[in-house]
Amino acid sequence: MRKIVLVDNGSLRPQATLNLRRLAHALSRTTGEAVEAASLLHSFKIPAEKLDGRKAVSLGPLAERYAQQGVTELLILPFFFGPSQALTGYLPERLGEVQASYPQLGVKVALPLVESQTTVDLRLAQLLADNVRERMAGLSRPKVVLVDHGSPNPEVTAVRNYLAGQLSVLLADAASCVTFASMERRDGDAYRFNEPLLVDLLASPAMAHGDVILAMLFLSPGRHAGEGGDIAEICQAAMSRSPGLNVTATRLVGEHDAIVDILATRLQQALAGEPLLTELPPAGGSVMPD
Secondary structure, eight states: OEEEEEEEOOOSSHHHHHHHHHHHHHHHHHHSSOEEEEESSSGGGSOGGGTTTOOOOBHHHHHHHHHHTTOOEEEEEEOSSSOOHIIIIIHHHHHHHHHHHOTTOEEEEOOOSOOTTSSOOOHHHHHHHHHHHHTOTTOSSOEEEEEEOOOSOHHHHHHHHHHHHHHHHHTTTTOSEEEEEESOOOSSGGGGGGOSBHHHHHHSTTTSSEEEEEEEOOSSOOTTTSTTSHHHHHHHHHHHHOTTEEEEEOOOGGGSTTHHHHHHHHHHHHHTTOOOSEEEOOTTOOOOOO
16 A cells, blocks of 8 residues: 655745645645655654644654554655755654664655756746746836755756756846855865855845845745745845845745646656655565555
């Protein structure tokens, strides 16, 4: 028996869990496969009354529950842009603990939303371009900054830069420039690959005046990208310092309906045995899913 779970990192903001559930439901309708939603961390702390009365469950306990029910294959569909350490480190470790108690359980982790080593796919960049164009009304060739959280993993930052290149081509007729920035980074030279930081970029002479649109490379509302979050505070402070600067942020990637098509492709690839991000075979040997 197989179960499919759409998984994000998790947030203490209810909007993130509600959005994940919305997408899991839409994905179920689109593919005909039953898809559950769960987070790796954090969301289980949200009071049930803020989640339409249904408390969130983390992936680890959910996997244990499934294994107790006789599930033999758990297919994880990452709601992540790239191979973050949460996917390549924490997730295998946590599910390995579940497998230690339930050796019949096999785990397959599908590819994240962006994979530059497979066939070129412009859909996520087109989604970002759609979001930017929504904010362009009345503006004449604004500057565009693709901004993400910032990551300790250079492979994740490389995904952002890869998307920025695609976005630059798609917006060549409408934007004066397309560049990228991180919201934050860890201290030390080892993490300089996250540069430039958004706060520094907005203060630079090239950006400190005119119209700037932030293409938000965030999946769901949270304390960073949600209303009144860190990005909003950075932008407000930048505009206060530079009165000639006007910064507008797009909606988030996970709020665009086209994200469902990309997730559906990743799910279909995994079901068809296409390359996976990670596979943890059952300790008891190969078990065919029902």
